[in-house]
Amino acid sequence: MNNRLAIFSLSLLLIACNGSSGSTVTPTTPINTSEPIDTNIVQPDKEIYIGQSTELILLAPDEKISDIQWQQTSGEPLTFYADTSKAIGFTPLVAGDYSFTVSYKNENAQPQQLSYQFSVAQNQALLTARLGHAVIEGNGVSLISYPVTTDNGITIDPASLNWRQTEGPAVTYTDNDTQGKVAVFFDAPAVDKDTLLQFTVSGEANGESYSDNIAILVENSDIPVASSNDSPFSDRKAKVFLYNASSPAGQTLIDCVYSNKASYDNSCTLSQTPLIAHISESPTIDDIMDRVIVSHQWMGDQFKQFLQSYDNQHHDFKNLLRATTAIVISYDIRPSFYHPYTGAIYLDPSDLWETPEQRDTINQAPDYRAAFGSELQFEMPWRYVKNNEYANYYAPISYRLSRSLSSALYDMASLLYHELAHANDFFPSTSWHSISKTKSLLKIVNERFYQQQIQSDNLQQVYPLDPLYPDDANELTQLAQVRFHGETASEQQQAYTPDDIANMFKTEGAPQFYSYSSTREDYAILFDGFMMQVRYNVLRDVAVSDQAYQQIFWGQRGRIGESWIKPRVEFVSSRILPELTLVSDYVNALAPPQALDISKDWSGSLVIEQPNEIKPNTLAEHLLKQSKPQDPRLVPQDGIDRHQQNRRFIYK
Template identity: 40%
Template structure:
């Protein structure tokens, strides 16, 4: 039985556990560090917890009071060690059913809709231990509107952290202010006051960091605390993953590969590539994989990521494209700290940004919002190259501002997830198409990659040999926009019309194709398959780059819808498709691609959403509701925004 101790006051800066462990040096963070000079005030009072002791080496930190519709947390403390290497499993025993997003973490967060008693069971296992304990809390009805900061969670030392202030009844509070409880050694990036960012400090022991938000709503000043458990981890020894990674695990614990999936694909102690015998490609295991076979290779930081991925494969892959293409990967890694997505030959895995997979606001809360590390690349250039997916003169997908807590369906997320998968799986099949699976000798995939690329045997090598892209200017600009090189004076002087003259006559479907021959293949495949399977077309344009650029403020110098249908590009697309997915019938597919539609120069990006066909008519009449949607701003997406090149030691390794 659990014993309740008197309510005590815990300073969150104090060490959380008694045992000290090794702490890694601060690894370079992909996100620029927050400005250390930001004036973040100290909170007036220490954080107060109610501590529940047990007869085992577990204590529960519970809040002094729980209210309905308010984010809630219970933190499990191991009194004799840090939590690294231990497995946590929470289960709700009583009370109205809750959504438990973090049920495999020492930090359990949830938002109760109903008052009453709630009991939870926690099982902690690992290092020869298997402990089960129970904790009960009581939730009271909220008497007024309350502030809500999402979400309490666990993060490894040195990793990026984001928290989000929610709207109240669809309205954002005003006069938002943040304070840090005494002793907390972090600096908040408040460039977006509703979404503070920081880098978790290195800690000698697991430690809770608490931050308080206050804001005004309907004449009241409201507050809420958010609690982040920063965990001490083993020293980083990997030459590949040399920045802190989130804790992940095999989605299916009964998978034959569950014990090696994380270590071989997403670990700070990965010192060399795993061998093919340790983790083969899925297609080396079976040439007719089931969805169950695929899910045996999924690594996640939260169960919902694997669950939603499986649902997508079950419901939104009627032709079996993704099941077929997934034969060329060793694993699928989905973690809250992956942004943007990528494929990497060193592990043979694809890494997916879970922002493409959430279905509920609670799931979205668990995703780190730290921006793509490339966000500032190319700031010195005088042009932009935006993109979007369009169907029937409308965006092919909805936009979901973080301020609006909402849910969505698998169908809603399909356009973006499908395009992402076509792209990343094109990389995997470029490197290791099914036609070569039986001939791979290893001992690692990386060894076979070098053999193949030394013989120019990759699909991208062959495409580059017979149909290379021509514009040296675009290659140089791509190094600035996607690889972070410093723009020279000539590149800084280029305006949109110059870039149009470089890009338009060449044979690339997108600007990102110039970042590498591998991306050239992936962009061709992605755009062609999205057009063929979903009748979704890709817009690409060259525009100016005004300050505070948006869809209504950037002006199109040149642009096209469905550039993949250009006569000079279609043969390149046909070759790529025939090599990667011959079952689809590349010749017929490419012959049926619609001709590109030109954009109207001088109009804004937003005004070019509705285009007139080459025959002089609008492809589909836009009704009044859709017309209003066409005038609404969306966040701009620039070329390459969904993907990144994963490089280490060899710039051909993606």
């Protein structure tokens, strides 16, 4: 939830091929897929160097194969994921010989096995592209390369980077100009059988040219992509699988909640995809994991580890998950969202990775909403803070850092509190025993809407954020449609100064500007900020600033402590999580908000000095800062507005 989403640093890491020689790798010979091709293993790189990402692809355009399993059989152990896919990518860090086998079943269900060997030369790669993989036609693809400086000071000039497609049906890049881009994005083209796309990224260092090849395998799908009026998914969904292969949920769960087979005409019933509460009102982690769907096994492993490590005291997340049918974690989900017509939450795995190899598997496409509202004169940044420090930090992808799951605790916890607030808004605990399991989720949700049984609608009746809504809308609600949903700003809206916005907002009942994007968001934001403060002593800052964040015109820390906002917080929290029996005590104990120092810019306002506090530059403060080492490569992370534009539902 944020008007600023850090995506890539222009100093992204660029490793690669032909390190010290300065020569250029010759692209592989194009494969003519119009003639029958025997199933074989393809590697686009003819020469491979230390630190160079490469991929192996099981190419079977004329044969339907299944039960794929890759295995490394010799060489320094490599880290790779998607080992049941037709393509795996990895980065050798040691020179030497490597070998792999891949087993699979052919279209006659007969077991088959292929072997492949390659060597990694001693040279250090200077340029590399990540990460080759298999994708279904129409699914989003991101290719990325990173500038890096070698031990002898050689660095690719980022401005010299250029991407060029060398094989396969032409793709349309999101940005047609690929010159100087560290990353390119496109949707995989339509194909009638497995088809290779190959690309070369090139760059210059000290007058020498370097390049690297990368391949994407595009798989055909017999399932068409429906329009947003006919299906919960109007874009191509990735190939996913049940985290627990033996889960009783079976393929039905996938077809209902994350497949292009899903449609409003055949919306699943709760007998097909029950709420977790219908399985158990005291679910275990194993119960939860039976409802998890992933694109990569590591994503489910990390989610399970998160629950085991951070949900063993209050059991908030297990309790909140009862209102969902499934948890989907896939490389192509960005940003996270909840969908009532499937009853599932959809999680961006960016809060779960621990290694750069795991992070490599995540699509890095930027949030398309970043430019919404750029014609407005103001911003309303927000962030989570703890003890006068940022609670969340972003690790620039260029550095290929590892991290512990604990370092993403506040990110993941706030995400879950938010998304699961949505789930419990539509399916609160008071409804679990009365909901018909024979009706489709579409029909159930629509009935609940028209019967005014959705909790966020009740909030607007009792404690309205915008009393004019939905027949009319106040200025902040209208401005939120510009900022978060891409509506065109009027001349009056463009004329509003930050002071105007501050005077509008500071007496309102919203914790932050995003609350005005919809009644559903208002409900969830009240809850997630409250739970972060109650469980972790993490508070939320919100401010009104200029577009450059150089001047603050108004700001607060812990805004939910305002006397007129507290009743709204209690209304929401008591309904979302009835196990929070002391909710009234918690709400009453919320301290009044603290003002941010408007003489400083947004980042400078982080530290709020208390009366009688020891001033900066003392020995005590110096020792305190020394006791909290912070990797200087990490970037303080402002709040993120996580939702997709099409989550405004049309009730029929």
